[in-house]
């Protein structure tokens with residue numbers, strides 16, 4: 001698989017180790033940096049990996065920053081990206097099975113290396129379950145003005161809790 005990786009200065013050491021681990025498993029890596037401790041802005045690296053995946057240059061992405069949070073927020077700005085910040089394997093599995101996550105965000109400051117390896121293994125092995133999850137993912141990319149109007153009207157009417165999934169889709 002072609003995998004895009006990127007990190008800021010607080011995540012590049014794990015990013016390099018992750019790239020090597022994935023290469024050893026036979027994957028092709030597109031490395032968008034950064035490559036040293038010189039302070040950089042994490043959004044640029046989240047955007048780069050996000051665009052690589054959204055454009056089809058890469059099938060999946062892995063991003064790393066100090067906490068995993070900022071770079072995940074950046075990657076998720078790119079249309080088509082479903083980036084999940086995770087710090088344990090069960091979240092990594094659900095991110096694939098329920099959310100069809102295409103980018104994984106990891107933390108160099110908060111996660112030990114063994115946990116990182118386990119999260120990666122699950123992320124690249126677990127399938128998307130499809131079925132009832134598919135239309136929910138479609139809704140994530142339907143955040144239009146019309147959707148916002150519907151939500152605001154539902155809030156005003158106190159009807160948000162009635163916005164249930166039709167039974168046949170549960």
Ligand code: RB5
Pocket residue numbers: 008010011042065066067068069070071
């Ligand atoms: C950099 O100090 C740090 O803020 C960054 O790596 C990340 O954790 C932001 O969300």
